[in-house]
Amino acid sequence: MLITPGERRARLGRRHLLLPGTRAARTEEVADALVGLHATDAASVVLSSWARLREPRLSDVERALYEDRTLVRMHGMRRTLFAVPADLVPVVHHSTTTALIPRERATLLKHLAASDPARDGEWLDAAREAALTALAGLGEAGTAEVTAEVPALQETIVLSPGKRYEARQRVGGSVLRLLAMEGRIRRGRQLGGWASGQFRYTLAPEMPAMDPADARAELVRRWLARYGPGTTDDIKWWTGWTVAEVRGALARLAPAEVRLAEGTGWVLPEDLDSPPETGGEPWVALLPSLDPATMGWKHRDWYLDPEHRPLIFDSAGNGGPTVWWNGEIIGAWAQRDDGEVVWRLLADRGAEARDAVAAEAARLHDWLAQRRMAARFPAPLTRELTS
Template sequence: MGGETRRYIDPTERRSRLALRHRLTPDTRAASPEEVAGSLVALHGTDPATVYLAVGARLADAAQTVARTERALYTDGTLLRMHGMRHTVFVFPADLTAVVHASTGLTIAARERATLLKDMAKAGAPDAAWLTAVEESALAALARRGQATAVELALDEPRLKEQFGYATGKSYAGTHTVSTRLLKVLGLEGKVVRGRPLGSWTSNQFRWAVAPGHPQLAVPEAQSTLLGRWLACCGPATEADLKWWTGWKVTDVRRALAAIGAREVTVDEGPAYVTADDAGPVAAPAEPWAALLPALDPTAMGWRQRDWYLAPDLRAPLFDYSGNVGPTVWWNGRVVGAWAQRPDGDLTWRALVPGGVGREAETAIDAEVTRLRTWLGPARVTPRMRTPAERELSG
């Protein structure tokens, strides 16, 4: 990773890499949702609608977005929704589930189970043996049913309905149901996955299913594989970017970088890394491009240090208080505005950069609005994480 002269990769080239590798130009759009997910490593899945909107923005035949994404998720099983980096729900290509589970999920799962048992003990709830019995019974019921909601599972295993208090005396004190916490732990442990939602593709209510089997990988091997996949689509990235995206310790990041023979380069923020065969220059896209990306889109959220594509002045209107990005308008690799859907279904956008974006950009962005409006049809999409710009535009 060192020794040779580091090549400087300027913001213009970084934006070119982003455009081409994230399939945001018309001539790089994907043929399938699986190709989209593979190009991005993971689709942010905390908000179910984000998965479809992120795919639709990058799919050559956007009219097939919903049908093909649902098929990949719930019929073919080529995409899987599960917890991953930073304790967040993502949709991954099926061939990455073992990698994500070993590289990230196991550590989070152990911590989450310990926290659950600690909270139960503080509340005077039953012990670990009781929880294990409930877990085994719930998994057996889920296997019999195929897919089920937590409410349906509680019909077979009533102990799932039991409640216990947490954070007594704190401002955030409350009550947890065993099913809510236990199913989350089982998801992190790779024992269950989110299944088909109740209602439409925008629904936040999911069924659960027993997770498909996958090989057990060594943690260092899995971390190296995941980091290599991500750097291939998002490099160059700084150590801060890598640590933030993975949620790993810096020692894990550095070990994985060494294992894949990552090349060290320089960006405006300082030292950064690309894969071993990716240090050469990348040409700019053939044509200017525009995109409407959804809240929590993996491109907008991909790096911790974002000044090269998102001006600091735009953060206040485009992010919520927890750091979640809202719907963004892009022009040639930069975030230039926000978009939203009004209650009547109409789509609207606004430039947020000083002086506007110019006639060419406005025309291209309007074309993307029309493209999105066409495949959305009558669907109504409100982000789970509301931002100031999105709230104002949606009316």
């Protein structure tokens, strides 16, 4: 079975809730439709939701994250932060996050021992437990508050010694990051505005046990349901797993094989019984940096002209804010210091597309109003727009 680029673009618009008629009522529905929201850039959680909600409200995102806690910020795929539905936390943790912990711990121990060999694994374990005790007493607290309660966390480490960008910092932040990866604490409310990348922490409920192989199969099942079809390379890139882990998960699922422009792809078997999806109503979207639609696949030629990739992605592979039309990235946008939302098209899709982009940019400008945001990972074209 062949699935064409046009069919894939139609699937993306519908399954990622970007067609106006598919928009969601609540932020949890958005996160579920995307298997989580990229959260390394805090503003992206809000703006990815904004593009997919029928009535976008910052208060609804904050409700899900901080009041109902139906969304949880955690380290996951490719060592990056995601805001995932609470029921998916064990799946992400056991499929992906647990494999990150040994490296994170080893790196921290290396930094600790560089200035004092006595700061070994036992020292670190004692500091971790002291941090948990302090956080239990504080309730929800930022790194500075927890560090002030625990003398060991006030010790310093040197990052990148001898380099131009050498930095010295207290160990408290690194210890809390490790505890969060271990699933013992969670990120709570932000310190600062809606786009701030600093958070308070709170103790986490006990992590349910789960077989890692089962967890990997479940995560791939969800990815195929929301992003399929995709190749083995796409899944490997999105998850950050080894080829063997991806193949093991696919073997458990027994997905259906399909043909794509870039080679063999996979879909869930029930997808074969669905009629081919067509474009439907025209749609436009202004999506933030690291939006799941931008970052969902390794092979992107079916939704992004290869010549435009160096303008949309930075050298590390981070996608900047994008302009979409009917399943294609056709340009980029940014917010300037004065609050103006500006955009530039890289592909001409006619007057209807230009008018729709202008209207969507005006809608976003009105919603942002007095809010200010700067993409944490600005692509080259984003920098041009704000220079």
